[in-house]
Amino acid sequence: MTKNYASEISSPLSSNHEDYLKAIYLLETRGQKVTNSALSEYIGFTPASATNMVKKLAQMDLVVYERYQGVTLTDTGRRVALEVLRHHRLLELFLHKTLDIPWDRVHDEAERLEHVISESLEDAIAASLGYPKVDPHGDPIPSKSGEINHTPSLPLSRAETGRTYTLVQVLSHDNERLAYLGTLGLHPDVEIHLQERAPFDGPVLLVVAGVAHALAFEMAGLLQVAPLPAD
Amino acid sequence: MTKNYASEISSPLSSNHEDYLKAIYLLETRGQKVTNSALSEYIGFTPASATNMVKKLAQMDLVVYERYQGVTLTDTGRRVALEVLRHHRLLELFLHKTLDIPWDRVHDEAERLEHVISESLEDAIAASLGYPKVDPHGDPIPSKSGEINHTPSLPLSRAETGRTYTLVQVLSHDNERLAYLGTLGLHPDVEIHLQERAPFDGPVLLVVAGVAHALAFEMAGLLQVAPLPAD
DNA sequence: CCTACAATTTAGCCATGACTAAAAATTACG
DNA sequence: CGTAATTTTTAGTCATGGCTAAATTGTAGG
Numbered sequence: 360m361t362k363n364y365a366s367e368i369s370s371p372l373s374s375n376h377e378d379y380l381k382a383i384y385l386l387e388t389r390g391q392k393v394t395n396s397a398l399s400e401y402i403g404f405t406p407a408s409a410t411n412m413v414k415k416l417a418q419m420d421l422v423v424y425e426r427y428q429g430v431t432l433t434d435t436g437r438r439v440a441l442e443v444l445r446h447h448r449l450l451e452l453f454l455h456k457t458l459d460i461p462w463d464r465v466h467d468e469a470e471r472l473e474h475v476i477s478e479s480l481e482d483a484i485a486a487s488l489g490y491p492k493v494d495p496h497g498d499p500i501p502s503k504s505g506e507i508n509h510t511p512s513l514p515l516s517r518a519e520t521g522r523t524y525t526l527v528q529v530l531s532h533d534n535e536r537l538a539y540l541g542t543l544g545l546h547p548d549v550e551i552h553l554q555e556r557a558p559f560d561g562p563v564l565l566v567v568a569g570v571a572h573a574l575a576f577e578m579a580g581l582l583q584v585a586p587l588p589a590d
Numbered sequence: 591m592t593k594n595y596a597s598e599i600s601s602p603l604s605s606n607h608e609d610y611l612k613a614i615y616l617l618e619t620r621g622q623k624v625t626n627s628a629l630s631e632y633i634g635f636t637p638a639s640a641t642n643m644v645k646k647l648a649q650m651d652l653v654v655y656e657r658y659q660g661v662t663l664t665d666t667g668r669r670v671a672l673e674v675l676r677h678h679r680l681l682e683l684f685l686h687k688t689l690d691i692p693w694d695r696v697h698d699e700a701e702r703l704e705h706v707i708s709e710s711l712e713d714a715i716a717a718s719l720g721y722p723k724v725d726p727h728g729d730p731i732p733s734k735s736g737e738i739n740h741t742p743s744l745p746l747s748r749a750e751t752g753r754t755y756t757l758v759q760v761l762s763h764d765n766e767r768l769a770y771l772g773t774l775g776l777h778p779d780v781e782i783h784l785q786e787r788a789p790f791d792g793p794v795l796l797v798v799a800g801v802a803h804a805l806a807f808e809m810a811g812l813l814q815v816a817p818l819p820a821d
Numbered sequence: 822c823c824t825a826c827a828a829t830t831t832a833g834c835c836a837t838g839a840c841t842a843a844a845a846a847t848t849a850c851g
Numbered sequence: 852c853g854t855a856a857t858t859t860t861t862a863g864t865c866a867t868g869g870c871t872a873a874a875t876t877g878t879a880g881g
Contacts, residue, residue: 375868396828408869410830415868427829427876457688458714471706480699483689606838626859639839641860646838658846658859 367435369419374474377443378402379412380421383432384440392429441501446473446481448494448501453484455495462495462546463537496537497528497547497583512583515553516563516576523552524584531581540582543572551584598666600650605705608674609633610643611652614663615671623660672732677704677712679725679732684715686726693726693777694768727768728759728778728814743814746784747794747807754783755815762812771813774803782815 372380382401386393399409417424421436432440450469454460460468476484485491485503492508493499501507512527526549531537544567545551554571555564563579565572574582603611613632617624630640648655652667663671681700685691691699707715716722716734723739724730732738743758757780762768775798776782785802786795794810796803805813 373867394828395830404868405870406829407831407871411868414830454711454714458711458718460711460714464710468708468711472703475702475706477699479695480685480689480691483685483691487689604837635838636840637859638841638861642838 367438368421372439375412376416376421377439377474379409379416380432380436380440381443381447383422383430384437384444387432393431394429398430438505441505441507443473444507445501445503446476448498449481449484449488449491450476451494451496452488452491452500456488461538461541463534463541465495466532466534493528493547495547496530496532497526510585512585514580515551515565515574515582515584516556516560516579518553518584520553520556523550523587525549525587526551526582527585528583529581530583536578536581540578543574544568544570545582550587551582598669599652603670606643607647607652608670608705610640610647611663611667611671612674612678614653614661615668615675618663624662625660629661669736672736672738674704675738676732676734677707679729680712680715680719680722681707682725682727683719683722683731687719692769692772694765694772696726697763697765724759724778726778727761727763728757741816743816745811746782746796746805746813746815747787747791747810749784749815751784751787754781754818756780756818757782757813758816759814760812761814767809767812771809774805775799775801776813781818782813 379398379402382398383393386397386401391397395409395413396406398413399406402409413422413424413430416422416436417430420433421439423431423433447469450472451462451465454465454468455462482503491500499507499509510527515524515526518524526545526547528547529537529540529545531540540546549567552566553563554566557563557576560576562576563574565574565579610629610633613629614624617628617632622628626640626644627637629644630637633640644653644655644661647653647667648661651664652670654662654664678700681703682693682696685696685699686693713734722731730738730740741758746755746757749755757776757778759778760768760771760776762771771777780798783797784794785797788794788807791807793807794805796805796810
């Protein structure tokens with residue numbers, strides 16, 4: 360299990376180290392400052408444990424940490440986080456496409472597998488999938504060198520009525536929600552016609568594959584869409 | 591990662607627990623009594639560590655352990671060992687067939703993956719492979735209910751000269767040895783004609799796919815063969 | 822600007838499971 | 852059958868990384 364980032368790092372990283380780094384990355388992406396309590400809530404440990412771990416990550420130069428001020432990834436830390444995220448998303452797609460595992464069940468499995476696959480297995484998986492760019496939820500898969508490109512998109516809840524969009528990304532890892540959305544045919548790449556929006560952030564009326572559905576406002580906020588090219 | 595054996599077991603098992611149980615199973619299969627030092631050597635820890643762990647496994651009713659007398663699997667312990675072994679061998683075959691990973695590189699990968707795949711992923715893998723009976727080395731894959739059938743076979747080093755055999759199993763996990771055997775075309779299911787044997791456990795002359803090779807006695811001892819049905 | 826409240830960190834505890842060194846039991850041989 | 856050599860276990864240490872409770876720091880409102 361020689362890792363790509365192995366050369367840059369003093370001591371080997373546990374699954375937990377990797378989970379923390381991944382969490383910090385994802386929280387940083389959300390924009391706000393990453394406090395230890397936000398981090399602890401995200402990973403499901405107590406704030407004290409997060410402080411503890413963050414200190415260790417700082418010693419390894421994976422994060423910059425100043426007491427009471429929150430935490431930031433270093434370049435090396437970001438490399439690690441992106442590698443884990445690459446593993447995760449490649450695995451999700453692989454499980455979905457190669458083993459027909461429904462998109463609402465790939466996350467938990469990938470969550471464990473991501474920490475134990477070797478670089479060469481990662482490569483083999485990427486090759487067998489044709490070097491894909493997004494996972495089954497439309498989340499971008501970082502490249503081997505750590506680049507990640509976010510396709511421009513907007514939440515369906517803010518889109519214009521009367522227009523047709525392509526669904527590019529579903530911002531949820533909640534199994535039940537995903538299963539529900541799946542029953543409506545709402546997967547990335549599907550076309551959605553936005554028929555009507557109730558006022559005051561009310562539900563949304565949309566048409567997918569000729570069938571009309573009502574969707575709660577907050578649910579529509581999870582659906583990132585892009586206008587059709589010729590629209 | 592709800593395990594099949596979960597219902598029978600008090601506390602969850604770590605990867606290490608599973609590795610110990612698997613090792614005990616494999617050593618038991620070899621026939622001799624499983625001492626803690628044999629066990630410790632097999633798994634690569636000190637004898638003291640093995641004693642330590644064996645005590646814990648005994649508390650969990652996974653093994654029967656009597657001081658200075660070695661260790662034996664209970665029925666539950668054997669169930670766990672066979673489940674891990676099933677994971678391992680299914681994964682080896684899956685990596686080999688689905689991702690074209692050479693047979694001399696599947697072992698180490700499977701060694702880590704076996705501890706983290708869910709029962710449902712195990713099922714999906716087994717189904718996608720058509721419920722196979724053996725892994726790429728010819729080792730039998732235990733069934734979901736814990737049955738395992740050893741095809742009758744004999745080591746090539748004890749076979750009769752002048753006859754043709756089917757290679758059914760290669761008893762080695764050493765990467766280099768496997769790679770070497772692979773270059774000779776020696777994979778399970780291949781036909782081997784045993785041409786000649788040097789006396790006093792000397793090398794063996796055999797023909798594989800029309801090509802003659804000399805093989806050291808000990809290497810031939812790793813090749814389990816069965817006589818051709820009509821021979 | 823000072824106090825009260827919330828967020829954060831520290832201190833100290835626990836379980837896990839490796840290790841070494843010393844003690845105890847077993848085995849083997851004269 | 853008793854003693855020496857070997858095997859095995861025990862005792863005690865360490866690192867990891869979670870936890871709770873207490874102390875500290877930051878922040879917001881009067």
